[in-house]
Structure formats: C-alpha cells, structure tokens
Amino acid sequence: MTTTSSPIIFGKNKILIEDIHALAHGQATARLNNDPAFQKTIQCGADFLQELLKEDGVIYGVTTGYGDSVTEQVPLSNVNELPLHLTRFHGCGLGETFSVEETRAILGARLASLTQGYSGVSWRLLQQLETLLTNDIMPRIPQEGSVGASGDLTPLSYVAAALIGERDVIYKGQTVPTKEAFDELGIDPIQLQPKEGLAIMNGTAVMTALACLAYKRAEYLIELCSRITSLCSIALQGNSAHFDEILFNAKPHPGQNQVAAWIREDLNHHSHPRNSSRLQDRYSIRCAPHIIGALKDSMPWMRQMIENELNSANDNPIIDGEGQHVLHGGHFYGGHIAMVMDTLKTGIANLADLMDRQMALLMDRKFNNGLPNNLSAASSERKAINHGFKAVQIGISAWTAEALKNTMPASVFSRSTECHNQDKVSMGTIAARDCLRVLQLTEQVAAASLMASSQAVQIRMNQDEVDSASLSQGVTATLSEVFAKFKLVDEDRPLEQELRYFVQLIQARHWSTYG
Numbered sequence: 001m002t003t004t005s006s007p008i009i010f011g012k013n014k015i016l017i018e019d020i021h022a023l024a025h026g027q028a029t030a031r032l033n034n035d036p037a038f039q040k041t042i043q044c045g046a047d048f049l050q051e052l053l054k055e056d057g058v059i060y061g062v063t064t065g066y067g068d069s070v071t072e073q074v075p076l077s078n079v080n081e082l083p084l085h086l087t088r089f090h091g092c093g094l095g096e097t098f099s100v101e102e103t104r105a106i107l108g109a110r111l112a113s114l115t116q117g118y119s120g121v122s123w124r125l126l127q128q129l130e131t132l133l134t135n136d137i138m139p140r141i142p143q144e145g146s147v148g149a150s151g152d153l154t155p156l157s158y159v160a161a162a163l164i165g166e167r168d169v170i171y172k173g174q175t176v177p178t179k180e181a182f183d184e185l186g187i188d189p190i191q192l193q194p195k196e197g198l199a200i201m202n203g204t205a206v207m208t209a210l211a212c213l214a215y216k217r218a219e220y221l222i223e224l225c226s227r228i229t230s231l232c233s234i235a236l237q238g239n240s241a242h243f244d245e246i247l248f249n250a251k252p253h254p255g256q257n258q259v260a261a262w263i264r265e266d267l268n269h270h271s272h273p274r275n276s277s278r279l280q281d282r283y284s285i286r287c288a289p290h291i292i293g294a295l296k297d298s299m300p301w302m303r304q305m306i307e308n309e310l311n312s313a314n315d316n317p318i319i320d321g322e323g324q325h326v327l328h329g330g331h332f333y334g335g336h337i338a339m340v341m342d343t344l345k346t347g348i349a350n351l352a353d354l355m356d357r358q359m360a361l362l363m364d365r366k367f368n369n370g371l372p373n374n375l376s377a378a379s380s381e382r383k384a385i386n387h388g389f390k391a392v393q394i395g396i397s398a399w400t401a402e403a404l405k406n407t408m409p410a411s412v413f414s415r416s417t418e419c420h421n422q423d424k425v426s427m428g429t430i431a432a433r434d435c436l437r438v439l440q441l442t443e444q445v446a447a448a449s450l451m452a453s454s455q456a457v458q459i460r461m462n463q464d465e466v467d468s469a470s471l472s473q474g475v476t477a478t479l480s481e482v483f484a485k486f487k488l489v490d491e492d493r494p495l496e497q498e499l500r501y502f503v504q505l506i507q508a509r510h511w512s513t514y515g
Contacts, residue, residue, distance in 0.1 A: 007031040008108075010130075011038050011115035014311050015108070017303060020212040023133070024105040030133040032115070032126055045120040045321030049195055052326070053079065059317065059326055062194045083197025084164070090157035090201065091167065093142030098155075098206075100170055103138040105209035110159060110200065112310050119199040120319030128163045128190050137181050140168040141206075143433060147417055149425030151315060151332035152206035160200040165189030195319070202315040207337045210432035211306045214341065215299075217439045218348055221446060222296050223513035224506065225351045226259050227478055228449050229288040230266030232358045234466060234475070235456030237369045239278070240267040242286045256293025262514050263289065268472045282367075284357035291354050295347035302344060305336045334428030338411040341431035345438040349403040352442040355449040356400040362456050363393045370465075375455050377462075377490040386492050389452050392499075396448050403441040406434050440503075447502035450511065454482040455489060477512045 008019045011033035022028040052059060053076065062082070063074050074082055098106065111129050114121055132138070139162035145154035161167040162178050166189075171181040182189060192200075233240070241247075243264040248257045280286060318327040365373045372378075376388030410431035416423040457479060460466040468476070485505075486498060505511060 009033050010108075010111050010126075011035075011042075011117075014307070015112040017212045017215050017306060017310070020105050020108045020112075020209060020310065021216045023108040024101040024209075024213060026101075026104075030108060030111060030130055032130050038117075039123050041117045041322070042115070042121065042126060043123050045117065045319040046122040046193060048321040048324055049120045049193075049319060053194065059195070062198075079194050080191075083160075083192040083194065086197040086201065087157045087160040087164070087166070087192070090154045091161065093145040093154045093158065095142050095144030097170075098141045098143055100136075100138050102210065102213065103141055103170070104133065104136075105213055106141065106155075106206050107133055107138075107159065109209040109212070109310060110156065110203065110205035113203050113205060113312060113314050114199060116311065116313040118313035118318045118320065119315050120195045120321070121199045122193050122196070124190055125163065125193070125196055125199075131187060132162060132169075135181075135185055135187070136171070137162070137178075137185075137187075138170045139178075140170055140175055146206060146429040147415065147422065147425040148204070148207055148334035148338060148428035148430065149332065149414075149422050150418070151202040151204060151334075152429055153201050155206045155429070156201040156203065159205075160192065160197055163190055163200070164192060195317075199315050202332050204309055204314045204332065204334045204337060204428065207334050207341070207428040207432045208306065208309050210429070210436060211337050211341055211344075212310065214344060214432065214435045214439060215302060215306060217443070217507065218295070218344055219299065220506070220509050220513070221348065221351055221439070221442060222259070222292055222299075223262070223515075224446055224450070224511060225292055225355060226262045226288070227266065227474070227511070227513055228355060228446065228453050229285065229292070229358065230263050230475060231450075231453035231457050231478070232362060233263070233267060233281070233285050234471070235362060235368075235371065235453055235460060236281070236285065237460075237465070238281045238285050240264070240269040242281060243267065243269060243289065248289070253293055253297050255296030255299070256289050259293045259296060260289035266472050266475050268470060282357075282361060284354055284361065288354060288358075291350055295344075295350065298343065298347060302340045305340045309334075309336055334426035335411070336428075338426040338428035338431045341428065341435040342409040342411050345431070345435040346407045348435070348438050348442050349400075349407045352400045352403045352438075352445045355442075355445050356396050359389075359393050359396050359449055359452055362452055363389060368456075371456055371459060375452055375459065375489070377455065377459055377488045379490070382491070386490070388489055388492070389448075389455070392448050392452065392495060396445050399441045399444045403438045403445070406438050406441075410434055443503050443506045444499070446506055447499050450478075450482060450502060450506075451486055451495075451498070454479055454486070458483070458488060474512065474514070481511055 139158045141158040146152040248260045314331045361367045374388035374390040376386045378386035410427040
C-alpha cells in the first residue's frame with residue numbers, strides 16, 4: 001500500500017468520513033496518538049477490569065457467558081480463555097469476501113471506536129490493529145452473517161482472529177494463513193485480555209465503515225448525475241430557463257438549488273440561453289434538480305449520523321476506567337447506520353431511475369427532437385444495419401430495475417435471534433451491503449449515460465446544431481475527457497470493456513464535475 005498524505009491520528013481528533021475513505025484507498029495510514037496521557041486513559045480501563053476480577057466482580061462477557069448465556073458464571077480460572085472461544089465460535093461467515101479497501105475501512109472504524117477509551121482494551125491491542133494497517137495485512141472477512149444488533153459479531157471475529165494470529169489474511173494480494181504473514185514480518189500474535197474479544201467484535205465497525213465508503217461514492221454521483229443532466233438537456237435542445245436562479249429562489253432547498261446552479265452554469269444560461277420548442281421539458285430534465293437535490297439535501301444529516309457512530313464507543317459493556325464504572329447497555333445496536341443506509345440507497349436508486357428516463361428520451365426519435373434513433377452515429381447509407389446504444393439502453397433499464405428492487409428497507413426485517421435475547425435487531429450491515437450494491441448498479445447506469453449523452457451532444461455538434469463556443473467550460477472539459485477514452489459509436493461494436501472502464505473511472509472520481 002502506497003500512502004500519499006499525512007497519517008491519520010487515532011485518539012486525538014474526531015475521525016471524519018474522509019479519513020476512513022483515505023485509509024481505505026491507500027491515501028493515508030493510521031497512527032495512534034502517542035501522547036502519554038492518552039495511553040494512560042486507554043490502559044486505565046484495562047487495569048480497572050483486572051482489579052475487578054481480583055475482587056470477584058461480575059462483568060458481562062468477562063465472568064459470564066455471552067448473550068442468552070449471561071446466566072452462566074465463568075470460573076476465574078477460565079476467564080482468560082473466554083474471549084478466545086468468542087472469536088472461534090463466531091467463525092462462521094459466508095458469502096463473498098470484503099475487498100481490501102473495505103477491510104481497511106473496517107479496521108479504521110474499529111480503531112476509531114476503541115480509541116474513545118471506553119472499551120477496556122489494552123494499549124497492546126490498539127498497537128496490533130495499527131500494525132495490521134501499517135503493514136497492509138487485511139483479515140479475510142466474509143460479508144454475510146451479521147444482523148447488526150449485538151454488533152457485527154461474525155465479521156469482526158475475523159479481525160479478532162487475525163490479531164491473535166489465526167485464520168487467514170490478505171497480504172501482498174494473496175490469501176495466506178495469518179501466521180505465515182506474521183512470521184515473515186516478525187509480528188507476534190497478541191493474547192486477548194478478558195474483555196478484548198467483546199471489545200473487537202461487539203460493535204458497529206463493519207456497517208459504519210461501509211457507510212463511510214458509500215457516502216463518498218454517493219457524494220460524487222450527485223455531481224456526475226447533474227453533469228449528465230446538463231449533457232442531456234443540450235442534446236435534447238432543452239430549455240435552460242428551467243434552471244433559472246429566480247425560479248429556484250422561490251423554493252429555497254439549498255441542495256436542490258446547488259444542483260440547479262450547477263446545471264445552469266453548465267448550460268451557460270445567462271450567456272447562451274437555450275429555448276426549447278417545448279414550453280416545458282419532460283420531468284426527467286425539468287425536475288432533475290428536485291430529484292438530485294432531495295438526496296443532496298439529505299447528505300448533511302447522513303454525515304452527522306455516520307460520523308457520530310464512527311466516533312462512538314459502540315460495544316458492551318462500557319468501561320469507565322477513570323470513574324470506575326461498568327455500564328451494561330446496547331451501544332452495539334446499529335439502528336442509526338441502518339436508517340442512513342436504507343435512506344441513502346433509496347436516494348441513489350432515484351438517480352439511476354432519473355438517468356434511465358433521460359436515456360429513454362435520448363434513444364427514441366419520437367422524443368429526442370431530431371437525434372438519430374438509438375443515438376447511432378452511422379452514416380446515412382449505413383444506418384439500416386447499425387443500432388448504436390439500443391442494447392446499452394436495455395442494460396440501463398436492467399441495472400435500474402435491480403437497483404430499485406434493492407431499495408426494500410433492510411431495517412424493517414428484524415429477526416429474533418440467539419434464544420430471543422437479540423429479539424429486535426438493526427440489520428444495519430445488510431442495509432449497508434444493499435446500499436453498496438445499489439451504488440454499483442447506479443454507477444453502471446451513470447457510465448452508460450455519460451457515454452450516450454456525450455455521443456448525443458457530439459452528434460448535435462457534427463450536425464451544426466450546437467455551437468461548441470456556446471458550451472461551458474465544465475461541459476467542454478467533460479466531453480474532452482470522455483472522447484479521450486471513448487470513440488464515437490458509428491459502427492456497432494461490443495461496448496462491455498468500455499463500460500467497465502468507465503465504471504472504474506467513476507469509482508476513482510476521474511470525470512470532472514464541480515470541484
């Protein structure tokens with residue numbers, strides 16, 4: 001992993017979504033706050049637990065069994081073995097494995113929580129997490145198996161296992177036994193202290209990490225979808241007055257009005273106003289700021305919820321070492337992240353649906369104001385056998401339909417589990433995984449839409465129906481970037497590889513927007 005910016009200091013300042021995003025993508029690494037006072041605060045909780053054990057204190061998950069087994073008293077002679085059993089019996093995850101980027105984010109989110117100082121962990125455990133991130137040793141974590149209420153127990157058990165040298169990790173691009181990677185680097189496994197199994201596993205790190213990554217992808221899609229709308233309006237010879245500043249001052253949603261301002265600027269409304277032959281364009285053009293803006297206006301409260309969760313102690317029990325309290329509660333419950341992810345995936349799917357409708361207008365000569373059918377750029381004598389974006393538009397509809405199907409809120413599908421101890425659960429991790437799937441599908445729609453709308457504008461320019469001098473700097477830059485990597489579709493060709501490449505570029509935030 002090559003890092004290109006200053007390290008992120010855990011245990012000093014509030015950790016931001018951008019910090020987790022940078023950590024995930026190898027643009028930063030993690031460092032613990034080396035202030036002795038901070039180290040003392042962390043160690044204080046672990047030392048307090050040891051004192052309680054000497055006094056035969058009853059502590060959930062330390063001197064008792066887990067969950068419904070809380071009534072089982074654990075003899076002091078077995079206390080040190082209990083966290084090892086917790087990590088092992090939860091090693092039952094299935095499904096695809098989280099990517100290296102997602103796993104870095106997960107480790108960052110867990111470190112952010114544990115460095116709040118309320119989890120009763122030792123300084124040594126935090127150092128081991130830092131070591132994994134520094135050396136890019138990523139636990140192999142299956143995606144499925146968490147209901148997101150007693151924390152992300154099963155997926156986070158794979159993090160706990162890596163800390164103690166068990167199971168597998170992804171190292172140098174290969175899946176290898178953890179011990180093999182540790183031996184190569186001279187890393188010693190740690191032994192989990194009495195509450196440390198719970199402290200690693202009993203929290204919301206997986207769903208929160210995925211939420212951080214989803215947020216940044218959504219943030220970019222809002223801007224890209226606005227630019228695609230601009231291209232569609234130009235291609236359809238739409239009416240730029242739909243985005244007029246006076247009009248939007250009458251309905252002052254700030255996110256909506258920002259989207260309108262972006263599109264207004266793209267269309268050079270004041271310098272080169274465009275007047276449609278229709279008094280009012282169809283909703284997928286005219287109402288685009290209202291559709292995109294509803295999501296943009298929701299982003300601030302979603303950021304607040306994600307970052308509050310990220311910077312919280314979210315395991316159980318909470319250990320107040322300095323005040324010497326053990327507080328049993330339910331901070332592992334992922335309801336806030338579930339709410340954000342269920343909301344975000346709906347907002348993103350609306351972007352897919354918007355672009356799907358825009359593409360339907362562009363492709364159909366009954367609605368596209370004189371563009372060739374299916375946006376084929378074939379010469380007149382070759383039009384009969386060329387079909388342009390016909391199949392791509394079908395693909396856009398398929399990806400959109402699947403995205404819409406995945407908007408069913410996960411949070412309302414709570415299942416009573418674990419002998420009805422976990423009788424109301426958040427499903428936050430499933431909601432987050434759903435959101436990432438909706439994002440992937442919408443990015444595919446955006447990739448195809450960017451190609452198609454750029455082709456449509458280029459066709460207008462080739463037919464002398466759009467003057468390149470009338471195009472804004474932003475639109476001109478996007479067209480230049482697109483056609484540097486994409487050849488106009490005049491003769492039919494397979495577009496799969498180009499579509500895949502454009503999706504990768506979207507996920508890398510390659511295309512110019514409004515930054």
